[in-house]
Each structure stands twice: as structure tokens, then as C-alpha cells.
Amino acid sequence: MNRRALSLTLLLSATLGTALAAEPRTTFNVVNTAPFSGKNYNPFTPAANHLPPTLSAIYESLFYVNALDGKVNPVLGTKYTWSKDNRTLTVTTRSGVKWSDGQPFSAADVAFTFNYLKANPGLDLTGIWKNGVKSVTAQGANTVVIAFDKVNVPAFYYIAHLPIVAEHNWKDVKDPLTFTNDTPIGTGPFVAETYSTQAVRVLRNTSYWMPGKPAVDAVAWFATNGNDASLLKMLKGETDYGYIAVPDPNKDYKNKGANFTYWWPVNNLNALYLNTTKAPFDDAAFRRALAMAINTKEVADKAYAGVVPPADPTGIIPGQQKVWKPGTAATLAPRLNVAAADAALTAAGYRKNAQGQRLGKDGKPLPAFKILVGSGWTDFITMAQVIGEQLKPLGISTSIDQQVFASYAGSFQTATFDTGVSWGWGSGPTPYNLYYQSFSPEFSAPVGKTASSNLSHFTDPALTKAIDSFSATSDPAQQKALMSTMVTTVMKNQPWIPLTARTSFNVYNTAKFTGFPDAQNPYNEGSPSDQVGARLMFLNVKPR
Template identity: 65%
Template sequence: MKPVSRLAAPLALLTAALGAYALAQQPTTTFTVVRSSQWGAQNLNPFTPGDQHLQATNSAIYETLFYVNGLNGKVTNVLGTGYTWSKDNKTLTVTTRPGVKWHDGQAFSANDVAFTFNYLKQYPALDLSGLWKNGLTSVKASGPGTVTFTFARANTPIFFYLAGTPIVPQHLWSQIKDPLTYTNSKPVGTGPFTFDAYSLQAVRVLKNPNYWMRGQPYVDAVVWRATNGNDAALLQLLKGEADYGYVGIPDPKGGYAAKGPNYSYWWPTNNSNFLYFNTTKAPFSDPAFRRAVATAINTRDVALKAYSGVLAAAPASAVIPAQQAQWLPASMKGLTPKYDPAAADRALTAAGYRKNAQGQRLGKDGRPLPTFKILVGAGWTDFITMAQVVGDNLKKVGINTSIDQQTWSSYSGGLQTATYDMGISWGWGNGPTPYYLFYSSFSPELSAPVGKTAPSNLSRYTNPALTQALARFRATSDPAAQKQAVATMVSTVMKDMPWVPLTDRAQFSLYNTSRFTNFPTAQNPYNDGSPDDVPGARLMYLNVKPK
């Protein structure tokens, strides 16, 4: 039996947060998640954007057809039990799981799956992944256990988005005529937990006694608690008042794990942080200038100072380490950025950007280059540090910079409307293969004229060879052909340098293991280190076990 003192503080916090009504049903084991942010109204609509519905919605209550691990592409069956593509890759057939019941006792079937996707077609604002805009033409159920997706053109990477769409019950949602404003205060899903209680400070779900996976979950409840920032969340983990938190801190090794045997973290690399160039304006429109600037930046120093050595310099290919073995040719594996300020200086001069007597870099017109702004989010200490190192590096080759801190709306707006010079951000659109990053970052349809909003092509860079490689990847399900397409994507981007990969970007899972075991780790990566409010977190809530 565990000492009462270890449970007293969390119990008191939950009593205050959830109130007497919720505590009328006291589960024996509660897995506690601490959030470094607040939430608003009791919204459990799985089709609203992730920051507008409660964290339990798509991680514990509703389920998807499959879970696709973003690190390695491994597919885990959920409500789907198998899938096959037709020879022309225009038809996807999915078999669905028998014996599953909704939380209200009604039977789940393929009809619910077909209804869900057709519901997104009926209400396009709910189709956040743009499934129906990207070639999907019909979704039909064939009996209770098979559903067929038909496409106007081959687009195999769309499987990732189909797989991750939450499935809702037809017998309830067919009655909902205004899903855009529907808050779904009493959600009915197929997931391992059922909704129990809500307050502005805490949300609780209880174990689904009729869950289709026998013997799981191993815990009786999951509770999310809100805090007002990283420091408060970290304190709860250190005090043993929480078991898990998705909390980004500067030094998880020295500032957390080193404080005791029950403190651990898993920060798997799932993306990169980049220095983006606005290729719509000179001199960033010149590939020779961009290549020279990339050579002048010491990315190892950027990573060391921004993340205390916990995260490494990003690979020059921008393909994360977990995907390199499968997707990169041998000649491209392990490529690292080349830092050579002397070579950068020579390259700039050779490209027409000579220095004056004062050592200031001149444009091709002979006039001194202006001081270029590096756009970062206001108060984002890791990005600010990166910008400082980049600025120091560029000053050595005669290029002056300043750091432009902006609030989120101005920061994201500047990147998306191409009103910046250089900017630091992550890859907007990573996924289980390199395709998703290169498609979101450089596809022409995701760009826009200057001043207009580009969904994700922040550099406004396109290249016919790259566009064709993206199309070849989409048109096939042959891994060898897709690998060749990825090689073209990587080599094209590395030649033209519309960005500089600066550092690895990771998930930020912190654990207090004093009460539970079997967390996802590098040795047991059954998910990709997912945040607590997305489908991948469901696997953690299913697998953690009381000690």
C-alpha cells in the first residue's frame, strides 16, 4: 500500500478543482496530466481545432481508424483492422473492427465511418485536413465491416490524414445541424475513457468498462490540470502532483532529470527549426546569396546555446534522424551543415556581394546591404537565442541583423504574408515520411502572392523539379519509387537553400515515474512522444500501469 501522504496533495487539488460531485466516484488509480496552459468552455467537439476543445476529446474519448507514428510511419490498428490500395492507387479499402460499442451501448460499424467522412463533406469547415479538396470523391460502406474511399487522382500520402480523423456515431451526429458551434458537452465515443467532469482547473475521464481492448486501460481515470505556464507545470511534476506533462524547458536533463530517480523525459526529434529566407525579395531571392549565408552559420553552436546540448544541430537534408535510414540514399545519410565563414565570405564576393573598405557587405548595386530583421516569437527564448547566434555569425561576413520579436498573430502573419526578411520557425507540416514536410513547405498550391496568406510555404520557394517529385510520390505506393522522389526533393532544396535547417525540434514529454510505469520512451516508442491532447496520446493512457 502506498503512503497516504503521497496521495493527499493530489487528492486535495482534485477536490478543489472538480468539486464534490465528481469526487462522488473516486477511482482507485488516477493518471494526472499537467498542462502549461489554461482552457475555456466545456467543448468536446472533435472537429473543432485542437486548441479550442478539451484535451481529452481526441486523445481518450474519440478514436480514429489507425494511428500512424510520426517518427517512423508505423501503423497501429484502432477502429480499422486493415487497409489496401488498388493498383492505380485511386481506391482505398478499409476493414473495420467488429464488436466495438459506442459509450451509450450502440454498436459501431463501417456505416459510422462512412457517415463521418461524408459529414465533413457536408460541412467543409470541419474538414481541417482538406480531404475533400485533395481528390477524395466518395466514401461508402459495404456492409458493417468494410468502407471504401475513392479518389479522382492518386494521392497515397492522404492516408495519414484519413487515418487520424476522429470517428463519430451516426445515430447521434446525424441529428446535429449546426456542428460548427456544437460544444458536445456529453460526448459519446468508442475510446478507452468516458467523459466524467469538467471545471476551468481540471477535466476528468473514467475508464470505459466496455472497452473493446480487453484488460486495458490499466488506470481507472485520467485527469488534466491547468496551470499558468511552464514553471507551474514543472513544479507540480517535481512535487509528485502530476505524472506527465508536455512541457518545454531549456534543459530537461540538468533542470529536471538530474533532480531525482523518478524524473525522466523523452524528447524524440520529430521536426526541425529553420531559418527561413523570404525568397520574394533581394538578396534572398538569389540562391547564391542564400547558400553563402547558410555556410556562415554555425548550427552546432546554435543548438548548443538554444537547448543546452539536449537537441542537436538539424541535418542538412532536413530529414529527421528516425526517417533517414528508410528514406535517404546512402550518399545523403548523415549529412551535416558545413560551417565555413571564410568560404562564405569568398562565396558572397564571387556572387557579386563584395565588401567596402569598412568591411560592410554591399549589394549587387554597390550600396550597403540594410540591417536585416530576423523574425521570432516574442519571449520565445530558444528562438531568440538562435537569432542571436545567427546574427553574430553573419556579422563576421559583413551582414548586419536585428531581432524582431512579434506576438503570435504578427509573427505567424509576417511569415505567411512574406513581409519578413529572415524568420525562425519549425517545419509547418511534418509527418511520418519526409514528403509531408517538403509538400507543406514548398508546394506551389500552399504558397501565395506577397501580402496574401500562404498556408505553409513560408519561403515562397517553388521549383519544377521539386513539384514533380512531390507528384511522383503521391502517385505511387511503391516505397522504392517514393524514396527516389524524396532524394530529388532533398537534393533540390539543398542546392537552392530556401531555408537553413538550424536545430532538431522535439516533442517535450516529462515524466514523474513514482506511481506509474510503461511510459513511451526511446526504448519503447509505441507512440511518437505525442502531446497529451492528440490521438497518439491515447496509446500512453492505454499502456501506463500503476506500480
């Protein structure tokens, strides 16, 4: 064992209170770009609240749908079939699976999980029960029947990714919203070991149902305070994988050595969200004028050194544009023109005073608007800096509001922010998933209440109708027409300003392990280590 590996082992032993003699032979080390918010393995809580092994290593879903290519990978479900009228989904569950406490897994656990969300709506973060599911029942040990009272074929994506829990472990939990699930019982490839504020480790599940998997004995996560600290750990060889937005991944990482590489597939977007519940961001004319003044190419180039392109104004990722991007989008896209943006603001009632300050409709100078970003997230911080400079000619001042992830997400969800940079909170094999989770009323909430994912808190009757109608048809022509309505409504109202493509930010050190996902073998979509797709990485990486 080399000196660096030994020092990391000693650190892990100290932080987790594990004897050195009990160290696993092979540990895959992951760097986490944020501190751990507390010991919580509850898979139904938002990502900001639970520990990263929860969805990727401990619990499993029925299937994993790779949004890059739409491929459906069986997990606890082995196959699924829709009825001819698309109102019944029948899933066959896997035989021979055991929970980590030794008890057998069955279809009853799946039915329990879905019905548990129905009984506790606060857990239903993707709105499964609000969007057509009528009943979920187990028929025998290996069959689950999901009945719908309205057609909703896209719901499969959310059904497929729901983490399945053990009935015998959860049936007596009285308050699942606050339950931290300190000793999780899952079917996944790893089991929880010990937690500290600095490091979390999971150990290989010796009874895992997949023969020969996983190939490593443990996975450990190390907390840092941001991208820079995380990158340093990768460069020192202390960690093997990180999800890190490196400002210039070629210069700052790949060119540092033969073992340093990255894979950044485009699977979403980064946007400037505008809080439509407060003035002046409640005015579509004001929002559209801001979009005309923001040079998204400059934002992308400076945030990612030209490696990541600007976002398409529709938010649709490149792999889906040929099928889903409507022709009307080109005429609705904001044209970069600062002078025209300045004039548009004045025409909308936001004139300037003699000092060049932009005034509200009440004649008073607008305050400096905060741009919310995650603490230490260098890419988002750079975006906010560039946007702030670009808005100055309009007489608009900004400041950067860095918050740790839990409060960052909370500010968005409770509508207590002005503007903020975040990703599209919804991805899938079609743009429906993005528009549904980003703009459906069911994911919004009044100010002060928690919205799951409608961060701009924007709703529109025509948009809502199109979202609902899309889910009710499997006719491709109808779906394209409805997608056109979604796209044009959002572009006209500009509740967000698409900034850059959102790639995955996989950064690898291949000195000790092989089997990472990449462009030649994209077995996941570049999922971060706290999402269901990362389970495939933990199953596929193996020691050299």
C-alpha cells in the same frame, strides 16, 4: 494521500467545480506548457484551437501509424487492403464499439466523417480530398471502401489518422469551422468532464471497447505559461507526464531523483522558417547566405545541452536517411563560413554601409528582423538568441518575438512573420510526409489567409511535380529519384534552415505510474498528449 497529492486534488476540484467526494481513485496528471485557448473539443480544428484531450483521449482514428518504425496499429479499423492497381482501399471496421452516448458505431460513421470533410473543405487539414480520394462509401456495418481517381499510396497515413466522428452528432452542425463541440461524443477511452481555464479533466469511458483499458480512472491537464513552470510541477511531483523541452534534461531533471526520467526519440526537425513572401526573404541568394552563417551545432548544443544533435540539412530524420537521403545532398549542404556568407550577401546586392549595417537592394538599412517563437518555450528562445548573435557579423539585427501558441501559429500561417522557429509540420514513415506538408501548394495560402502547414509559403514547380509524382507510384526506385528532386530543390532554394533534430520531449515522473513509452517499448513515437499516438500512452500507463 500525501500532502502534495491532496493539494493538487483540491486545486483540481476547485478549478473544475467537482466535489472532492466524487474524485476518481486514480488520476494521471499531465502538465500543459501553454494556457488553454478556450473550451473547444472540435477534432477538425488546428491543434492551437482545441483542448489536448480531443485527439488523444476522446476521439479515435482508424489506425495509428508509428513513424519511428512504420508499424500500423489497428484502432477503429481492424484491417485494410489495397487493390492491385492501388486505386481502392478497403477498410474493415471494428464491431462492438459504442459511442460515449451509447449509440453503436459503424462503418457509416466513417464514411460520414470523410464525406463531411468533402462538404466542408476547411476541415480537411491534411488534404485528403485534394489528393486522389474520389469517394468514400460504407458497404454494410463493417466495411468502408475508399476509391481514388489517382494513385496515392502515401495518403494512407493521413486517412489512418483522421478522427472519426458520430454521424448522429455532427450531421446537423451547420458551421463546423466555428463549432466548439462543448459536449463531445467519441469512441475513445475517456469522456470529457468539466473545463476551466486552469485545468481540464476526462473520465474513464466505462463502456470502452478494449477490455481492461484504460487502467486509470481519469486524466487531467494543468495549464502553465511555459516550460519552466511546467518543469517545476513535474519536479514537485504534482504531475506525472509533460511534453517539455528541458534545456538540460540530465542535469535539470533526470539527476534530481530516481523517479525522474525522459525519452526523446528523434522524429522530426526544428527549423528557422523564412517568410518567402516578403523581401529580402523572397530572394534565394539571401536565404542561402543566412544558412552559411548559422552554426547549427552551437544552436543545438545551447538549446538542448548537447542531448539533441543538429538537424540534417535535408531535414530527413536519422532513421530514414539510409534509404531516402540522396548523395547530392552533401554537396548542396551549406558550409559554415561567416566570411563567405558576408561576401555572398554583398555579391547578391546586399552591401554594408560604413557603420557595418546590411543594406537592402534599395540602399536602405535592413530593419531588425523578428524571430518568432512560442511564449515561454525556452528551447526556441535559446535558438533565437543564438541565431541573433550569429547574424550580427553579417550586419543583420534581430529581435525575439514571443507569442502565445494561437497567435504564434497564426502568424506563421498568415505569413505575417519575418522569420520563426518551428518544427516540421508533417511527419510519417517516409520523408514524403514532411516535404508534402511543408512545401505543397495546397498547404500554402496568400498573405493574410491561413496556410495549413507550408509555413515558409514556398512553392516551386519542380518540387510540386515531384511531390505529386511520388504519391502516384509504389516503385521504390522511382520514389527515391523523386525524393532526390524534392531534397535538392529545397536545399538549393533554402526556404527554411534546418536547425536541430526535433525529438519528442517526453518527461516522466514514475513515482505513481508505470507503462510509459520508451526506447525499450516504443509503442508510440513519443507523441505529445494532444496527438493520436498519445492515446496509446493513456491506455498503457497504470498505477504502481
